[in-house]
Amino acid sequence: LLQGAITGDERTTGNTITTAQQAMSLFFQPDTRRRCVPGPDRPATDIASLIRRGGTIYLLGREDPYASASPLMTAAAEDILDTALTLANNSPWGRLCPPMLACLDELPSTAPLPTLRTRMANERALGIGFIYAAQTRAQLVAIFGETEARALIGLTNILVMFGGSKDIHFNREISDLVGTVRIARTTWQTSGRGGRTSSGEDIAILRPEEIRQLPERHALIVAENTRPILARLHRCIDGKAGRQLLEQQQIARETLAGKRGNQVSVQARDLAARAYAEQPDPDGDQS
Known part of the structure:
Protein backbone atom coordinates (compact mmCIF):
# COMPACT_ATOMS: atom_id res chain seq x y z
CA LEU A 1 0.00 0.00 0.00
CA THR A 180 -43.27 17.77 25.95
CA VAL A 181 -45.61 17.88 28.89
CA ARG A 182 -49.40 18.16 28.79
CA ILE A 183 -50.98 20.91 30.81
CA ALA A 184 -54.67 21.52 31.46
CA ARG A 185 -56.25 24.78 30.37
CA THR A 186 -59.64 26.02 31.51
CA THR A 187 -61.49 28.80 29.70
CA TRP A 188 -64.39 30.65 31.37
CA GLN A 189 -67.05 32.47 29.38
CA THR A 190 -68.87 35.24 31.23
CA SER A 191 -70.99 36.65 28.42
CA GLY A 192 -74.38 35.28 27.50
CA ARG A 193 -75.22 32.05 29.26
CA GLY A 194 -71.59 31.64 30.37
CA GLY A 195 -69.79 28.36 30.58
CA ARG A 196 -66.49 26.62 31.06
CA THR A 197 -64.27 24.80 28.59
CA SER A 198 -61.40 22.48 29.61
CA SER A 199 -58.70 21.29 27.23
CA GLY A 200 -55.20 19.88 27.23
CA GLU A 201 -52.13 21.35 25.52
CA ASP A 202 -48.66 19.90 24.95
CA ILE A 203 -45.81 22.34 25.54
CA ALA A 204 -42.05 21.84 25.44
CA GLY A 239 -13.72 23.14 49.08
CA LYS A 240 -10.89 21.69 51.15
CA ALA A 241 -10.07 18.93 48.67
CA GLY A 242 -9.97 21.52 45.89
CA ARG A 243 -7.47 23.68 47.77
CA GLN A 244 -5.23 20.66 48.24
CA LEU A 245 -5.46 19.93 44.53
CA LEU A 246 -4.49 23.51 43.65
CA GLU A 247 -1.53 23.34 46.04
CA GLN A 248 -0.34 20.13 44.40
CA GLN A 249 -0.72 21.76 41.00
CA GLN A 250 1.40 24.72 42.09
CA ILE A 251 4.12 22.42 43.44
CA ALA A 252 4.17 20.45 40.17
CA ARG A 253 4.46 23.65 38.13
CA GLU A 254 7.30 24.96 40.26
CA THR A 255 9.12 21.64 39.90
CA LEU A 256 8.77 21.74 36.12
CA ALA A 257 9.84 25.38 36.00
CA GLY A 258 12.98 24.51 37.96
CA LYS A 259 13.87 21.71 35.57
CA ARG A 260 13.36 23.97 32.58
CA GLY A 261 15.53 26.68 34.06
CA ASN A 262 18.66 25.01 32.72
CA GLN A 263 17.28 24.81 29.17
CA VAL A 264 17.85 27.40 26.49
CA SER A 265 14.64 29.28 25.76
CA VAL A 266 13.05 29.35 22.33
CA GLN A 267 13.70 33.10 22.07
CA ALA A 268 17.41 32.62 22.79
CA ARG A 269 17.65 29.90 20.16
CA ASP A 270 15.92 32.14 17.64
CA LEU A 271 18.35 35.01 18.30
CA ALA A 272 21.33 32.68 18.03
CA ALA A 273 20.07 31.27 14.73
CA ARG A 274 19.57 34.75 13.29
CA ALA A 275 23.02 35.88 14.39
CA TYR A 276 24.57 32.80 12.81
CA ALA A 277 22.65 33.36 9.57
CA GLU A 278 23.84 36.98 9.36
CA GLN A 279 27.52 36.02 9.65
CA PRO A 280 29.45 36.35 6.35
CA ASP A 281 30.34 33.13 4.60
CA PRO A 282 34.15 32.67 4.89
CA ASP A 283 34.17 30.59 1.70
CA GLY A 284 31.94 32.94 -0.24
CA ASP A 285 32.76 35.78 -2.60
CA GLN A 286 33.90 38.80 -0.54
CA SER A 287 34.05 41.21 -3.52
Missing part, protein backbone atom coordinates in the same frame (compact mmCIF):
# COMPACT_ATOMS: atom_id res chain seq x y z
CA LEU A 2 2.79 2.41 0.91
CA GLN A 3 4.80 1.50 -2.19
CA GLY A 4 1.81 2.18 -4.42
CA ALA A 5 1.09 5.49 -2.69
CA ILE A 6 4.58 6.89 -3.29
CA THR A 7 5.37 5.45 -6.73
CA GLY A 8 2.11 6.01 -8.61
CA ASP A 9 0.85 9.03 -10.49
CA GLU A 10 2.75 12.23 -9.68
CA ARG A 11 -0.40 14.08 -8.63
CA THR A 12 -1.42 11.28 -6.29
CA THR A 13 2.03 10.83 -4.80
CA GLY A 14 2.37 14.60 -4.36
CA ASN A 15 -0.85 14.74 -2.35
CA THR A 16 0.21 11.72 -0.32
CA ILE A 17 3.61 13.20 0.48
CA THR A 18 2.07 16.56 1.44
CA THR A 19 -0.43 14.87 3.75
CA ALA A 20 2.30 12.75 5.34
CA GLN A 21 4.51 15.81 5.85
CA GLN A 22 1.68 17.67 7.56
CA ALA A 23 1.01 14.71 9.84
CA MET A 24 4.70 14.28 10.70
CA SER A 25 5.58 17.99 10.90
CA LEU A 26 5.84 17.75 14.66
CA PHE A 27 8.84 15.43 14.28
CA PHE A 28 10.76 17.97 12.21
CA GLN A 29 11.89 19.43 15.56
CA PRO A 30 14.96 17.64 16.98
CA ASP A 31 13.83 18.02 20.60
CA THR A 32 10.52 16.34 19.83
CA ARG A 33 12.20 13.43 18.04
CA ARG A 34 14.61 13.00 20.93
CA ARG A 35 11.78 12.75 23.45
CA CYS A 36 9.97 10.12 21.38
CA VAL A 37 12.97 7.82 20.86
CA PRO A 38 13.64 5.34 23.71
CA GLY A 39 17.13 5.26 25.17
CA PRO A 40 19.13 3.46 27.86
CA ASP A 41 17.71 5.72 30.57
CA ARG A 42 14.29 6.11 28.90
CA PRO A 43 12.81 2.69 28.11
CA ALA A 44 9.78 2.42 25.86
CA THR A 45 6.38 2.41 27.57
CA ASP A 46 4.76 -1.02 27.78
CA ILE A 47 1.18 0.02 27.05
CA ALA A 48 -0.27 -3.47 27.49
CA SER A 49 1.31 -3.86 30.94
CA LEU A 50 0.11 -0.40 31.94
CA ILE A 51 -3.47 -1.24 30.95
CA ARG A 52 -3.38 -4.58 32.76
CA ARG A 53 -2.30 -2.84 35.97
CA GLY A 54 -5.06 -0.25 35.70
CA GLY A 55 -2.67 2.63 35.01
CA THR A 56 -3.47 6.04 33.57
CA ILE A 57 -2.09 7.44 30.33
CA TYR A 58 -2.21 11.20 29.78
CA LEU A 59 -2.05 12.75 26.31
CA LEU A 60 -1.65 16.51 26.56
CA GLY A 61 -1.59 18.78 23.54
CA ARG A 62 -3.28 21.69 21.85
CA GLU A 63 -4.26 22.64 18.33
CA ASP A 64 -1.54 24.70 16.67
CA PRO A 65 -1.97 25.89 13.06
CA TYR A 66 1.81 25.71 12.49
CA ALA A 67 2.94 22.61 14.39
CA SER A 68 -0.15 20.64 15.36
CA ALA A 69 0.19 17.74 17.77
CA SER A 70 -3.20 16.37 16.72
CA PRO A 71 -1.87 13.70 14.27
CA LEU A 72 0.56 12.37 16.88
CA MET A 73 -2.09 12.42 19.62
CA THR A 74 -4.59 10.66 17.36
CA ALA A 75 -2.09 7.96 16.39
CA ALA A 76 -1.10 7.40 20.02
CA ALA A 77 -4.72 7.20 21.16
CA GLU A 78 -5.59 4.74 18.38
CA ASP A 79 -2.62 2.54 19.33
CA ILE A 80 -3.63 2.56 23.00
CA LEU A 81 -7.22 1.63 22.15
CA ASP A 82 -6.08 -1.10 19.74
CA THR A 83 -3.92 -2.55 22.52
CA ALA A 84 -6.86 -2.47 24.94
CA LEU A 85 -9.07 -4.18 22.35
CA THR A 86 -6.50 -6.95 21.86
CA LEU A 87 -6.32 -7.50 25.62
CA ALA A 88 -10.12 -7.63 25.82
CA ASN A 89 -10.39 -10.19 23.01
CA ASN A 90 -7.71 -12.38 24.62
CA SER A 91 -9.14 -12.07 28.12
CA PRO A 92 -10.54 -15.28 29.70
CA TRP A 93 -13.55 -13.21 30.85
CA GLY A 94 -14.36 -12.08 27.31
CA ARG A 95 -13.89 -8.44 28.23
CA LEU A 96 -11.23 -6.12 29.63
CA CYS A 97 -10.95 -6.60 33.37
CA PRO A 98 -10.52 -4.15 35.04
CA PRO A 99 -12.36 -2.01 32.48
CA MET A 100 -10.78 0.96 30.73
CA LEU A 101 -12.17 4.47 30.30
CA ALA A 102 -11.05 6.66 27.40
CA CYS A 103 -11.73 10.27 28.35
CA LEU A 104 -11.42 12.40 25.20
CA ASP A 105 -11.59 16.07 26.15
CA GLU A 106 -11.72 18.59 23.29
CA LEU A 107 -12.13 15.68 20.89
CA PRO A 108 -12.34 17.62 17.58
CA SER A 109 -9.14 19.61 18.10
CA THR A 110 -6.82 17.29 20.05
CA ALA A 111 -7.41 13.69 18.97
CA PRO A 112 -10.27 13.29 16.45
CA LEU A 113 -10.33 9.50 16.31
CA PRO A 114 -11.60 8.37 12.89
CA THR A 115 -12.67 5.01 14.39
CA LEU A 116 -14.56 6.45 17.36
CA ARG A 117 -18.05 5.65 16.04
CA THR A 118 -17.15 2.01 15.40
CA ARG A 119 -15.42 1.70 18.75
CA MET A 120 -18.38 3.17 20.64
CA ALA A 121 -20.73 0.73 18.93
CA ASN A 122 -18.65 -2.41 19.48
CA GLU A 123 -16.15 -2.01 22.29
CA ARG A 124 -18.38 -0.88 25.14
CA ALA A 125 -19.46 -4.49 25.60
CA LEU A 126 -15.77 -5.43 25.90
CA GLY A 127 -15.10 -3.22 28.91
CA ILE A 128 -13.84 -0.13 27.05
CA GLY A 129 -15.91 2.97 27.79
CA PHE A 130 -15.75 6.40 26.20
CA ILE A 131 -16.36 9.94 27.37
CA TYR A 132 -15.86 12.68 24.80
CA ALA A 133 -16.34 16.43 24.93
CA ALA A 134 -16.81 19.03 22.22
CA GLN A 135 -17.66 22.70 22.50
CA THR A 136 -20.15 22.67 19.62
CA ARG A 137 -21.76 20.15 17.31
CA ALA A 138 -20.39 22.16 14.39
CA GLN A 139 -16.89 21.06 15.44
CA LEU A 140 -17.91 17.42 15.12
CA VAL A 141 -19.51 18.09 11.74
CA ALA A 142 -16.39 19.85 10.47
CA ILE A 143 -14.17 16.91 11.46
CA PHE A 144 -16.36 13.86 10.85
CA GLY A 145 -19.04 15.13 8.46
CA GLU A 146 -22.77 15.59 9.04
CA THR A 147 -23.75 11.91 8.83
CA GLU A 148 -20.86 10.68 10.96
CA ALA A 149 -21.43 13.37 13.60
CA ARG A 150 -25.12 12.47 13.88
CA ALA A 151 -24.24 8.79 14.18
CA LEU A 152 -21.73 9.60 16.91
CA ILE A 153 -24.30 11.58 18.91
CA GLY A 154 -26.87 8.84 18.34
CA LEU A 155 -24.53 6.23 19.82
CA THR A 156 -23.88 8.35 22.90
CA ASN A 157 -25.72 6.84 25.87
CA ILE A 158 -25.68 9.99 28.01
CA LEU A 159 -25.77 13.54 26.63
CA VAL A 160 -24.65 16.37 28.92
CA MET A 161 -25.52 19.86 27.67
CA PHE A 162 -24.21 23.09 29.17
CA GLY A 163 -25.60 26.56 28.62
CA GLY A 164 -24.35 29.07 26.11
CA SER A 165 -24.92 27.08 22.91
CA LYS A 166 -25.69 29.36 19.96
CA ASP A 167 -26.51 26.51 17.58
CA ILE A 168 -30.22 27.18 17.09
CA HIS A 169 -30.94 23.95 15.22
CA PHE A 170 -29.11 21.79 17.74
CA ASN A 171 -30.89 23.48 20.66
CA ARG A 172 -34.21 22.81 18.94
CA GLU A 173 -33.29 19.15 18.45
CA ILE A 174 -32.37 18.83 22.11
CA SER A 175 -35.67 20.49 23.06
CA ASP A 176 -37.52 17.93 20.93
CA LEU A 177 -35.47 15.15 22.51
CA VAL A 178 -36.38 16.29 26.02
CA GLY A 179 -40.02 16.09 25.00
CA ILE A 205 -40.45 20.98 28.77
CA LEU A 206 -37.45 23.10 27.79
CA ARG A 207 -37.60 25.58 24.95
CA PRO A 208 -34.46 26.05 22.79
CA GLU A 209 -33.70 29.45 24.32
CA GLU A 210 -33.98 27.99 27.82
CA ILE A 211 -31.30 25.44 26.94
CA ARG A 212 -29.01 28.27 25.88
CA GLN A 213 -29.78 30.12 29.12
CA LEU A 214 -28.79 27.29 31.46
CA PRO A 215 -26.88 28.94 34.34
CA GLU A 216 -23.28 28.19 35.21
CA ARG A 217 -22.60 25.00 37.17
CA HIS A 218 -25.80 23.47 35.83
CA ALA A 219 -26.21 20.93 33.05
CA LEU A 220 -29.01 19.19 31.21
CA ILE A 221 -28.55 15.41 31.26
CA VAL A 222 -30.39 13.12 28.84
CA ALA A 223 -29.66 9.47 29.56
CA GLU A 224 -31.01 6.82 27.18
CA ASN A 225 -34.67 6.05 28.02
CA THR A 226 -34.85 7.88 31.35
CA ARG A 227 -36.37 11.26 32.00
CA PRO A 228 -34.07 14.27 31.52
CA ILE A 229 -32.72 16.00 34.60
CA LEU A 230 -31.15 19.35 35.42
CA ALA A 231 -28.04 18.69 37.50
CA ARG A 232 -26.20 21.07 39.77
CA LEU A 233 -22.43 20.69 39.40
CA HIS A 234 -19.48 21.28 41.68
CA ARG A 235 -15.95 21.98 40.48
CA CYS A 236 -13.15 19.69 41.62
CA ILE A 237 -11.21 22.70 42.94
CA ASP A 238 -13.98 23.71 45.35
